[in-house]
Amino acid sequence: MANYILGKVKRKQKMFRVLVTETEVYNTDELILNGIDYNPSTLIENEETYQLTDFSQSGYCLDFLTNELNTVEHDQILKVDLKKLSFICTVQDNLYFFQIINSSFFISKKWFSVDELTLETEKPIITINPFADAIYNKLNDTLYFKKLTSAQKIFKGMDQLYKEATEAETQTFLENDFLEVSQDYGAILVTIPNRKRIALVNETLNKLSDNEKIAIYDYTNAYGQVTYENGKFKIENDDDLKFVLWGIEQRFYTTQIGGEKRVANSIISI
Incomplete structure (x- = not known):
């Protein structure tokens, strides 16, 4: 043939x-x-x-x-x-x-x-x-x-x-009420991986009710890597932002045996 x-x-x-x-x-x-x-x-x-x-x-x-x-x-x-x-x-x-x-x-x-x-x-x-x-x-x-x-x-x-958020979209995200961003960190310093996460997270947040958003913030705070006070995550650097974005994507979990806290590197819906 x-x-x-x-x-x-x-x-x-x-x-x-x-x-x-x-x-x-x-x-x-x-x-x-x-x-x-x-x-x-x-x-x-x-x-x-x-x-x-x-x-x-x-x-x-x-x-x-x-x-x-x-x-x-x-x-x-x-x-x-x-x-x-x-x-x-x-x-x-x-x-x-x-x-x-x-x-x-x-x-x-x-x-x-x-x-x-x-x-x-x-x-x-x-x-x-x-x-x-x-x-x-x-x-x-x-x-x-x-x-x-x-x-x-x-x-x-x-x-x-797999689009990444523009600088304007990134800046808009950083101005969300649940974030308190340091003056030393801004949209221009957000890395490409985090910009891609922001594009995904924006879609997730748009689908959540106010109560569901609060539940997501509490869930993220439960894994305790970023300071959370008065309903705001304090973002000092790119790693802080990455952790909060992971939380909104619900990537954190605790193993049933051993109680080890982990972050999922990859997600497949089943």
């Missing part, structure tokens, strides 16, 4: 046909797509991937994924454009394997093949990773990926799945 490699050239909108091969590029027999619905609060193991279901309806999907593949409709890429590739897509049956292409994937050195002992000089090659940056399964309309930062380079707009 034929397998196809298509390519996206920088500053050009359409996909180009790169090559057709009977050789299997990715070993699908050993491929296990263990997908977990994407959530920025969830960390995955090495053997796992994030997933976005109903991907064709997400607004991030590329047009050519929604149609039946017809390679005749794709122009053959020109040799001069091969060094301008931003990503390639290998199509095997109903699986689409995407790989970002950057300078590290171009090899332009003198080399010789172990099959043919002749020295090659002006034949640069593009290497293919054993695991793609993103895999789209057309049968179940699901995109699988390990790093959002990589996937969003292919599917523009996906970075909105």
Whole structure:
């Protein structure tokens, strides 16, 4: 069965046909797509991937994924454009394997093949990773990926799945009634991880009633890492803010055996 490699050239909108091969590029027999619905609060193991279901309806999907593949409709890429590739897509049956292409994937050195002992000089090659940056399964309309930062380079707009608060949004958050922020610490000093947490926490707080918010603040205070007086957490630095944000996300728990207080590094809803 034929397998196809298509390519996206920088500053050009359409996909180009790169090559057709009977050789299997990715070993699908050993491929296990263990997908977990994407959530920025969830960390995955090495053997796992994030997933976005109903991907064709997400607004991030590329047009050519929604149609039946017809390679005749794709122009053959020109040799001069091969060094301008931003990503390639290998199509095997109903699986689409995407790989970002950057300078590290171009090899332009003198080399010789172990099959043919002749020295090659002006034949640069593009290497293919054993695991793609993103895999789209057309049968179940699901995109699988390990790093959002990589996937969003292919599917523009996906970075909105894990947005960070702007400086204005961060400043507004720091002005909340339940925070008392030191004059030596302000929005400009809030790190990117905390800005991302603020974006998530804002959504959480908007869903809570006043009584639920009070319960969350009491719960956070029970783990006693940040001074809490007169209904306000005293924020002196980025670590203080991180602790309060963890509390609002309800990441703290106490082990049933031993009573050890812990913070959950990753969360999966069950």
